[in-house]
Amino acid sequence: RKYVPSRKKGNLLLDIVLFPVRIIKAIGGFLSVFSMAFGGEPLRTGGRNPAKSKTADEREAFVEGNLIKAEKQLNVSDDEGVIPSDWELVKRSKGGSETVIKKRIMDYRLLENGDIIYSNGSRIRIISGEKDTILCKIKLANSITVIQQ
Numbered sequence: 720r721k722y723v724p725s726r727k728k729g730n731l732l733l734d735i736v737l738f739p740v741r742i743i744k745a746i747g748g749f750l751s752v753f754s755m756a757f758g759g760e761p762l763r764t765g766g767r768n769p770a771k772s773k774t775a776d777e778r779e780a781f782v783e784g785n786l787i788k789a790e791k792q793l794n795v796s797d798d799e800g801v802i803p804s805d806w807e808l809v810k811r812s813k814g815g816s817e818t819v820i821k822k823r824i825m826d827y828r829l830l831e832n833g834d835i836i837y838s839n840g841s842r843i844r845i846i847s848g849e850k851d852t853i854l855c856k857i858k859l860a861n862s863i864t865v866i867q868q
Contacts, residue, residue: 721805747762750762751763802823802824802825802839802840803823804822804823805822806822806823806824806825807819807820807821807822807824808820808821808822808824808827808835808837820835820846821837821839821846823839823840824837824838824839825837825838825839825840825860825861826838826860826861826862826863827863828863828864828865830865830867831867834846834847836854836863836865837863838860838861838862838863840859840860840861841856841857841858841859841860842854842855842856842857842860843855843857843860843863
């Protein structure tokens with residue numbers, strides 16, 4: 720996956736000026752949550768509640784801080800999964816050269832015999848030599864654990 724800086728540089732003066740506003744918003748949010756938890760009604764009744772209008776959608780997945788939208792993936796076949804194409808499984812030689820083995824990889828495990836088991840979010844597959852085989856079809860396969868006996 721490409722490197723993404725964790726935080727942008729902030730503006731200290733802007734943070735100081737907005738500090739009272741943020742404190743008031745935090746207190747208001749706390750009171751609103753408290754009111755919903757114990758009274759069942761929000762403090763603000765006017766307008767649409769954006770939290771209520773959002774519905775859980777099976778086609779969306781939250782992966783390490785990135786919300787992947789299914790609408791972008793509708794043109795992609797199920798075999799490609801729900802992972803962006805810039806997430807790559809890369810083989811690095813001792814000399815330092817890199818070779819892309821597969822794209823759209825969410826998780827993988829290297830087995831003792833050199834085979835690779837990997838997931839693209841919708842399929843778990845195995846690469847054995849030159850052969851790539853589907854082991855199973857599964858929704859949102861985001862982690863692989865292998866127990867060898």
